[in-house]
Amino acid sequence: MSAPLTLNIGLCGFGTVGQGVWKHLSAHRADLETRLGVRLNLARASVRNLKKKRDVKIPARALTTDPLAIARDPSIHIVCELMGGTTLAREVTLAALKRGAVVVSANKALICEHGSEIIATAQKNGGHFFFEASVAGGIPIIKALREGLVANRFPRIYGILNGTCNYIHTQMEENDAPYAAVLAEAKRLGYAEADESLDVDGWDTAHKASVLAWLAHGVWVKTDQMIVEGISRITPADFKTAATLGFGIKLLAVITRDFAKNELCVRVHPTLLPEGNVVANVSGVFNAISVTGDVVGTTFYSGRGAGQDATASAVISDIADAASLLRHGKGGHLLGEITSAPRVTCRLAPPQNIRSRYYLRLTVKDQPGVLARVASVMAKQKVSIASVIQGPADQPGAASLVLTTHESNERAIGATLKQLKALAAVLDEPVLLRIGDFER
Numbered sequence: 001m002s003a004p005l006t007l008n009i010g011l012c013g014f015g016t017v018g019q020g021v022w023k024h025l026s027a028h029r030a031d032l033e034t035r036l037g038v039r040l041n042l043a044r045a046s047v048r049n050l051k052k053k054r055d056v057k058i059p060a061r062a063l064t065t066d067p068l069a070i071a072r073d074p075s076i077h078i079v080c081e082l083m084g085g086t087t088l089a090r091e092v093t094l095a096a097l098k099r100g101a102v103v104v105s106a107n108k109a110l111i112c113e114h115g116s117e118i119i120a121t122a123q124k125n126g127g128h129f130f131f132e133a134s135v136a137g138g139i140p141i142i143k144a145l146r147e148g149l150v151a152n153r154f155p156r157i158y159g160i161l162n163g164t165c166n167y168i169h170t171q172m173e174e175n176d177a178p179y180a181a182v183l184a185e186a187k188r189l190g191y192a193e194a195d196e197s198l199d200v201d202g203w204d205t206a207h208k209a210s211v212l213a214w215l216a217h218g219v220w221v222k223t224d225q226m227i228v229e230g231i232s233r234i235t236p237a238d239f240k241t242a243a244t245l246g247f248g249i250k251l252l253a254v255i256t257r258d259f260a261k262n263e264l265c266v267r268v269h270p271t272l273l274p275e276g277n278v279v280a281n282v283s284g285v286f287n288a289i290s291v292t293g294d295v296v297g298t299t300f301y302s303g304r305g306a307g308q309d310a311t312a313s314a315v316i317s318d319i320a321d322a323a324s325l326l327r328h329g330k331g332g333h334l335l336g337e338i339t340s341a342p343r344v345t346c347r348l349a350p351p352q353n354i355r356s357r358y359y360l361r362l363t364v365k366d367q368p369g370v371l372a373r374v375a376s377v378m379a380k381q382k383v384s385i386a387s388v389i390q391g392p393a394d395q396p397g398a399a400s401l402v403l404t405t406h407e408s409n410e411r412a413i414g415a416t417l418k419q420l421k422a423l424a425a426v427l428d429e430p431v432l433l434r435i436g437d438f439e440r
């Protein structure tokens with residue numbers, strides 16, 4: 001019997017995720033090697049700072065500060081890009097693909113920005129690109145869409161795709177914890193991006209939504225073609241008011257396709273979900289995704305969406321796929337192999353036509369006639385009020401006014417907001433949240 005094939009693995013990036021991959025692959029190597037029929041050799045890793053103390057032990061000779069040297073090294077069969085960013089990460093990814101290597105990536109920002117180029121480069125040069133860890137941490141949602149649900153078209157996919165934001169929301173909702181302190185804790189736990197504004201301003205969720213939309217619909221939707229709103233203006237008081245109304249608040253990605261009109265819509269925003277909604281009940285660092293297929297109906301996925309271990313699990317699953325591909329060749333591989341061949345195209349739905357119910361919080365002067373002025377602005381835009389709750393505000397002489405609306409659209413609510421902001425009685429930037437009626 002011939003000796004098993006040895007596959008050399010290079011990790012470009014040895015931070016939270018890179019160290020997790022090294023740690024867990026080392027621990028599970030014997031079992032994986034038996035199952036895959038190859039030897040897995042953790043050969044090299046790159047970092048920016050060689051002097052930084054690492055939690056995971058690595059031989060000094062394996063470390064370099066040059067990720068491109070790993071990408072170009074012909075002895076490395078599987079290059080894992082675990083650095084983040086979109087400049088050097090792109091160079092590393094393209095360099096490895098150009099020599100026909102397999103690249104495993106956790107980098108959703110890179111895929112959103114350069115996915116089309118990456119897939120085309122892989123195809124042109126016989127390279128392969130795997131990216132299970134790029135969306136929803138340890139949940140195998142990429143595999144689910146690429147393989148398990150391939151029979152389906154997808155009228156609706158929605159869910160929580162950012163662990164940091166869900167962790168922050170949960171701590172604010174359950175423990176009244178202050179936003180800044182919880183964000184600092186999410187960073188310490190390894191959930192947040194190096195640039196945390198990617199998480200809290202919604203961009204990370206938008207990058208992931210873009211990846212899912214591409215898998216499900218074959219269209220690259222850029223973040224400037226989406227509504228993208230973050231969580232930084234939501235307060236513990238919003239959670240309390242939402243709960244009074246029977247809702248939880250989650251930062252959601254929502255991807256809907258109207259097949260009759262051939263329109264696709266991708267958006268990211270904090271959303272009020274009815275308490276009974278299954279996604280509304282997923283808390284902490286967990287992510288949750290509801291996928292509705294025209295053949296299967298609705299399926300639901302939940303698991304840890306960020307952090308070292310969950311993400312390493314997804315990266316190692318790609319390494320296993322890569323090993324299977326390299327051992328058996330393309331014919332032995334699975335459906336999941338992606339091509340850049342154009343699929344039936346659809347257009348993007350005009351954002352102003354998106355329909356929703358809304359939650360609107362205003363800080364207003366606590367004076368007679370103010371509610372009537374607010375109601376009059378809304379009436380002018382034909383936005384119908386469903387409920388009003390008035391409570392105290394932080395500022396003296398002010399009140400907090402929370403209104404919910406019947407179904408309206410983005411054009412009308414946008415015009416309403418503009419006019420409300422112009423009222424002298426409105427003291428602060430209004431907070432607008434959408435109400436998610438997904439189970440109707």
Ligand code: NAP
Pocket residue numbers: 012013014015016017018046047048049050052065067081082083084085088106107108133134137190191192193194305306307308311
């Ligand atoms: P991280 O802890 O900041 O690690 C980044 C690693 O890359 C570090 O080893 C860093 O070196 C190295 N690096 C960064 N910029 C570099 C440069 N210009 N040149 C050379 N080396 C560089 O980040 P992470 O949390 O592991 O995330 C890595 C990737 O995984 C990102 O794309 C992220 O979006 C994605 N991801 C993260 C998670 C998560 O939960 N953390 C989950 C899913 C996906 P030093 O260590 O010397 O600074």
Ligand code: HSE
Pocket residue numbers: 134135136137161162163164165191192193199204305306307
């Ligand atoms: N910062 C990301 C999150 C990491 O919190 O979800 C996982 O992609």
